[in-house]
Amino acid sequence: MAALIARYEKEELPARYSTRVSYQSYLDNYVRPRWGEVPIANIRAMAVEDWLKRSKLAPKSRGHVRALMSTLFKCAQRWELVASNPMQLVRVKNVSKRLERPSVLTAEEFHKLLLHVREPYRTMVLIAGCLGLRASEIVGLQWRDFDFQKSTLLVQRGVVHGRVDDVKTEYSRDIVPIAPELVKELMQYRSRCYPTEEGWLFANPATGKPYHQEEIQKKHIRRAAKAAAIESQVGWKTFRHSFRSWLDQTDAPIGVPRERMRHASTQTTMNVYGRR
16 A cells, blocks of 8 residues: 555645645555555455544544545556455445534624724635635735626635645636625725735735735634634634525525535535534
C-alpha cells in the first residue's frame, strides 16, 4: 500500500491546494500508518470497515478516508495492480449525521454582531450573511468579479492559507445576485479599502495579499460574538448555515436554496445545511 500511495501522490493527487492538503493529511495520519506495510492484495473490506469503526474520527471523516482508499484502489485497478476494489464493500454508518447541531443566527443576532466588527472584517461578515459565500471565496474576491450595473457577482476563486486556488466545485463557480442594499454597502467600502494592483477586496496592508480567514474567525468574529452576548459558537460556517435558514423563512422552493448556495446536489443543501 505504501508504494501505491507514493505513486498516487506523484501522479494523481488533486491540484487544488485545499483538497490536496486534506487528502495528504488523511494519507499521512491514517491510511499509511495502518496499511502502508500491507500488500494491497491482502487488504479486505471487513478489516477496513472494522478499523474505521474503531477509529476516533467523526463519521464524516471516516467516509472521507473510505472514499480516498477507494480512489487508491481505482488507481490500482487502472494500473493493473489489482482486479477489484474491496472498498466498494466497506460501509460507514452515519456519514451525514451531525455530531453537533450547527449554530444558526437570527437576523437580529447577525445585526448585533455586525456592530462589534470593524472594517474590513465587517464587510466580509456582511457578504457572508447576505450571500452565503464560503470564507475562502470571500477573502478571494476581486473588484472585477462584480457587475454593479447588473447587481451580480461571479464567484470564481478561493484563497486558502494565503494560496489562490479554484473554487471548491464546478457548481461553486456561478453568478450570484446582489441586493441593492449590499451594492450600496460595497460601493461605500470600495472608496476606503486598501487598494492593490490585483484589485483584492480584502488585502492585508502589511502584505498586499488576501487575509487568512482562520485568524479573522479567531480574533474578530468570535470576539464580536462574545461582545454581542451571542451564546452559541460563531464562525464562518455559522453565516452559511444562517443564510440557508433565512432562505427557509421565505418558503422558497428547495431549488432556490440549492442554486443560491451553489450546490451540485439538493441532498447537500438539505442534509448539510438543512433546517435548524
